Amino acid sequence: MKITSVQPFILHVPVTGSQIADSTHTITHWGVVGAQIGTEDGLTGYGFTGTHAHLPSDQLITRCIATCHAPLLLGEDARDVNRLWLKLARNPALQWVGRAGITTLSQAAIDIALWDLKAKAAGVPLWKLLGGQVREKVRAYNTDIGWLSLADDRLVEGARRAVAEGFTGIKIKVGSTVERDLRRLEAVRRAIGSDVTLAIDGNGKWDLPTCLRFCRAAEAFDVYWFEEPLWYDDVQGHAELARATRIPIALGEQLYTHDAFAGFFQRGAVHWVQPDVTRLAGLSEALRVCEAAHAHRLPVAPHAGDMSQVHVHLSYAHPACAVLEYIPWIKDCFTEPAEVVEGHFRLPQQPGAGTTPTAAAWASLRQPVA
Ligand SMILES: [Mg+2]
Numbered sequence: 001m002k003i004t005s006v007q008p009f010i011l012h013v014p015v016t017g018s019q020i021a022d023s024t025h026t027i028t029h030w031g032v033v034g035a036q037i038g039t040e041d042g043l044t045g046y047g048f049t050g051t052h053a054h055l056p057s058d059q060l061i062t063r064c065i066a067t068c069h070a071p072l073l074l075g076e077d078a079r080d081v082n083r084l085w086l087k088l089a090r091n092p093a094l095q096w097v098g099r100a101g102i103t104t105l106s107q108a109a110i111d112i113a114l115w116d117l118k119a120k121a122a123g124v125p126l127w128k129l130l131g132g133q134v135r136e137k138v139r140a141y142n143t144d145i146g147w148l149s150l151a152d153d154r155l156v157e158g159a160r161r162a163v164a165e166g167f168t169g170i171k172i173k174v175g176s177t178v179e180r181d182l183r184r185l186e187a188v189r190r191a192i193g194s195d196v197t198l199a200i201d202g203n204g205k206w207d208l209p210t211c212l213r214f215c216r217a218a219e220a221f222d223v224y225w226f227e228e229p230l231w232y233d234d235v236q237g238h239a240e241l242a243r244a245t246r247i248p249i250a251l252g253e254q255l256y257t258h259d260a261f262a263g264f265f266q267r268g269a270v271h272w273v274q275p276d277v278t279r280l281a282g283l284s285e286a287l288r289v290c291e292a293a294h295a296h297r298l299p300v301a302p303h304a305g306d307m308s309q310v311h312v313h314l315s316y317a318h319p320a321c322a323v324l325e326y327i328p329w330i331k332d333c334f335t336e337p338a339e340v341v342e343g344h345f346r347l348p349q350q351p352g353a354g355t356t357p358t359a360a361a362w363a364s365l366r367q368p369v370a
Helices: 055-073 081-089 092-097 102-122 152-164 178-192 208-221 235-244 258-266 283-295 311-317 359-364
Strands: 003-014 029-039 044-051 138-142 169-173 197-201 223-227 249-251 324-326
Touching (some): 003 359, 029 055, 029 102, 055 102, 081 283, 152 169, 178 208, 208 235
């Protein structure tokens, strides 16, 4: 299955409402920045990373795909996913300028496109290629009701609505002030009752003393996990917080390599592991993180930079994956959307990785790659 073309692409997809915010970012669109890989036998694979739809930085990623990665792929056998992963990740020229960031995000798009091709060539959905279905259903939790930019009454209304729709888990953003966030957390817990899991996400905003003060009071509200309480790379701080509070710590969406996760595992600094195929250098590296988490007896809750299009396959197939994030922004851009029915993700049926765009999305949402 010889590779004959590697074309980058950018789609910008509007978020729910006109704008959302967490403690550190305000966005209006989600960026689907990817690679379309053609083969001589006529198959096309699609893979993408997720961005905040900032066109100049999206174009750095597409330029890296087109000028640095693509020349190493043309003429290669697309089925050799592991060998090609190493070829790109150990490319001396790129390693020198970046073992994380644009180089990793762009490789993620390519690695996912290769897995998509591999599954399409086999005529099966990706989860079958990853070893088959290990659980009957993948439980979803809803993040799209919990933005920090929502007024208190709309936050509570959205939480109630999600539960009425069948979600058994939700997540709300924190990281404004301790007082405001505790008030919102208490209001949501009251609204949804005790049977729904309620996670919180600080997006790395607070320092350790603020987290300690917040957690002392938040423990009363049965918090499922506290995601990214501290700066993303702060192993020591997360280890100290994990020892000081009964609230489990979740992190990983901003980590680029399995080596970065290893530091948190070794120090007991994380309870819920959150790899993202779109930030790590693709599904291949995310599988290594899942295996390491599993070896440490830690559950995985993938972060959905792909809005779960690919992670739904991983979550059905990997024994470490316990629950999966649901944000519906981009699902209608794909021929098989990641859909939730009665609180659980539907098992994908189409051959591939769930990354093939619809003709309508391709025609209406594309941005210039350079
Ligand atoms: Mg998060």
